Amino acid sequence: MxxxxxxxxxxxxLLLITEILIEKYATGFVRYTLGDYLxxxxxxTLIKSFLKISTLKAAVFVLVIAYTVELLQLTNLEKMYPTxxxxxxxxxxxxxxxxxxxxAYTFGFxxxxxxxxxxxxxxxEEPKTIKNKFEQNHN
Numbered sequence: 001m002x003x004x005x006x007x008x009x010x011x012x013x014l015l016l017i018t019e020i021l022i023e024k025y026a027t028g029f030v031r032y033t034l035g036d037y038l039x040x041x042x043x044x045t046l047i048k049s050f051l052k053i054s055t056l057k058a059a060v061f062v063l064v065i066a067y068t069v070e071l072l073q074l075t076n077l078e079k080m081y082p083t084x085x086x087x088x089x090x091x092x093x094x095x096x097x098x099x100x101x102x103x104a105y106t107f108g109f110x111x112x113x114x115x116x117x118x119x120x121x122x123x124x125e126e127p128k129t130i131k132n133k134f135e136q137n138h139n
Contacts, residue, residue: 040066063105074097
């Protein structure tokens with residue numbers, strides 16, 4: 001189940017740096033919408049960096065996490081943040097519910113599936129047939 005994948009980890013690090021820069025310097029659409037969109041990709045690449053899990057399972061898991069965090073913002077959870085962690089928790093978890101955020105997460109989910117499908121397209125192995133097995137064993 002555990003398997004380190006270097007390529008996904010590199011994408012994770014690049015997305016993490018991008019998210020930090022967005023949080024620190026960006027405003028408006030870039031910070032609130034693009035940041036949420038990229039967050040789904042960030043979590044996905046983190047999971048795929050260390051776990052041998054199917055694309056669909058990982059993508060759905062990330063989407064469920066994103067939706068759950070967003071829906072938790074409908075509660076008064078923010079008032080229960082410990083004072084010493086309140087600032088970082090407001091950044092990570094957020095403070096207000098937005099349908100736009102759910103849409104950004106959904107577009108991130110769709111993008112993941114499209115990218116994975118695009119980059120794996122053409123890399124599929126030939127179907128295993130008796131002829132193929134015979135040729136592999138005798139070449």
